[in-house]
Amino acid sequence: MKIIIVGCGKVGGTLAKQLCSEGHDVTVLDKDASKLRAMSSGYDVLALEGDASSYSDLKEAGVEDADILIAVTDSDEKNLLCCLIGRKTGNLKAIARVRNPVYNSEVEFFRKGFGLAMVINPEMAAASEIARMFRFPSAINIETFAKGHIELLTFHLPEHSKLAGKPLTYIHSKLHTDVLVVMVKRGDQVTIPSGDFVVQAGDVLSIVTGHGQAHDFFGKIGIETNRVKNVMIVGGGKVTYYVAKKLIENGISVKIIERDRTKCDELSDLLPRAEIIHGDGIDEDLLLEEGIEVVDGFTALTGLDEQNIMIGLFAKSVSKSNVKLVTKITKISFDDVIARLNLGSIVNPKEITADYILQFVRSMQASVGSEMENLYKLPDSNAEAMEFHIGEQCKACDIPLQKLRLKKNILIAKIYRGDHLFTPTGSDYMQVGDTVVLVALREHKITNLDDILER
Incomplete structure (x- = not known):
């Protein structure tokens, strides 16, 4: 298919790389010539310098005969205008990234009124992932299928687990549970296993099961699944607001630490049931004073990856309650190094x-x-x-x-x-x-x- 990507940032680059590898005809449009040079030298794309809101630039990119237009610039308004131009000019599917919370209640209007195929909010999507991880703290990652009837969970197999050293047939023959292991990662080796595959402590396993059945499975293999009752969040941005809102709706107590007084006031108005603390989240004494040692769940959602990593490692090191840790990483790309750190579940809004x-x-x-x-x-x-x-x-x-x-x-x-x-x-x-x-x-x-x- 012929696909135009408008915006050459992290999301645009990830999309261009993957779509090229799948054999699509990809054109990338951006105002930044240096980003375009890097893109065209690394991938088989047509890179054009131009403005997302310019009809002539979009026409030069081939909008008239494109199949899909993806607008992922830093401006919501430009993304929406770009998609509107694309819909009026060609017979294509248009996708817009829209981040401003003000527009959340208007998503359906954008879809229907502008004829958009998809409107996606990265912060809200990331918040949904984070909230789901706190719902099942034993898992690194949780996804759902068939409108929630099927769940896919990924977790580390600990030393003490009854499953360690056993073939996968053990799950059905001895545990009598309808859980299927669909992937095993051991070191750098990824395996889609058969029944005679023997799992070892330290393996990363992905399982597929019916909704609600995972708790029984984890109990049978000796992994605790204690429910998270309270969560501490450092940082008061958009993701924090969405996460806190979802957690509170699920009956989980939320404490937010934010150093900006104005943001604290805004969050107090928006989240009256959350406890808002005005302070610096990188202050160890403050974190200890606010109970980081005994919280069930912790996540650092500041705008700096380095801070999120360091605060997360500190939370893990002082925890007396086997804290469920979720770490937001947006820009740092040393995936192998990050994977070796004890950062719990890792969430990247741009990758999502x-x-x-x-x-x-x-x-x-x-x-x-x-x-x-x-x-x-x-x-x-x-x-x-x-x-x-x-x-x-x-x-x-x-x-x-x-x-x-x-x-x-x-x-x-x-x-x-x-x-x-x-x-x-x-x-x-x-x-x-x-x-x-x-x-x-x-x-x-x-x-x-x-x-x-x-x-």
């Missing part, structure tokens, strides 16, 4: 934004036989989890799974049929109307369900 947009692009490529509903990258790996709704022309339908010629490193994890959720065996099959969750290595570049079959 890029993932949502990539999911939409993949869904547009899907054939009439299957429609991609969700796409998630598994943490720190080259594997992806996908959700498909099966249409009438799917070639993989009504054939026992054991007879399908599946590509290597593809695992069909769950089938949701009517109100029935099950882990399929070789004799089971997919049929029209099913929701199917599968896991595959990213190298397969799956856009519809038929891509899982050998040609």
Whole structure:
């Protein structure tokens, strides 16, 4: 497909890299010539210098015959105007990044009035991820499929776990629980495992299970799943507001530490049920005085990655309650180094934004036989989890799974049929109307369900 990306920042660069690798014709438009040079030297893109709100510049970028226009500049208004020009000029799908909380209540108007395919708020998307992580503190990451009926959780397997040193068949034969391990990461090696795979302490596991079943599984393998009752947040920006609002709605007590008096006053008005502390979040004495040692959950959401990392490491080092730590990182890109630090769950708003947009692009490529509903990258790996709704022309339908010629490193994890959720065996099959969750290595570049079959 022909795709125009307007804005050459972190999100635009991530999108350009991924979309190029998937064979799309990508054009990038930005006012910053130095960013464009770096982009064109690293990726197979057409880089054009121009303004997001200029009709002539967008026309030069090919807006008249483009399939998708993605506006991710730093200006909400420019993104919206750019998409409006694109919709009026060509027959394309338009996606706008909109960050200002003022516009949150107007998203539906933008979609319908401007004809936008997607409006995404990075801070709100990140807040949803963070709030979900506090709901299940044992997990590094949590995603949901089939409107919440299916959950995918990623976690570290501790030394004391009953599962360590056991083959995966142990889960069904001895624990009698319907949980499927879909990915194991050991060091730098990522494996989509079979039943005889033996997991070891220190492995990172991703599991797929029905809603609410993970608590029982974690209990059986000896991992505590204590509910987070209170959370301390350092930083009073947009993400903090969204996170605090969601946590309070879920009955979790929230304490926010912010050094800007004006922001403290604003948060007090917006979040009357939260405790707002005016102070510097990098002051160790203040953090100790406010109870960082005994909080159930902690997250640093300042605008500086370095501060978030250092405060998070301090929280982990002084915790007496096995604190659930979530760390927001936006700019630092030393992924391997960051992964080795004890930072708990890591959230990157810009990567989350890029993932949502990539999911939409993949869904547009899907054939009439299957429609991609969700796409998630598994943490720190080259594997992806996908959700498909099966249409009438799917070639993989009504054939026992054991007879399908599946590509290597593809695992069909769950089938949701009517109100029935099950882990399929070789004799089971997919049929029209099913929701199917599968896991595959990213190298397969799956856009519809038929891509899982050998040609």
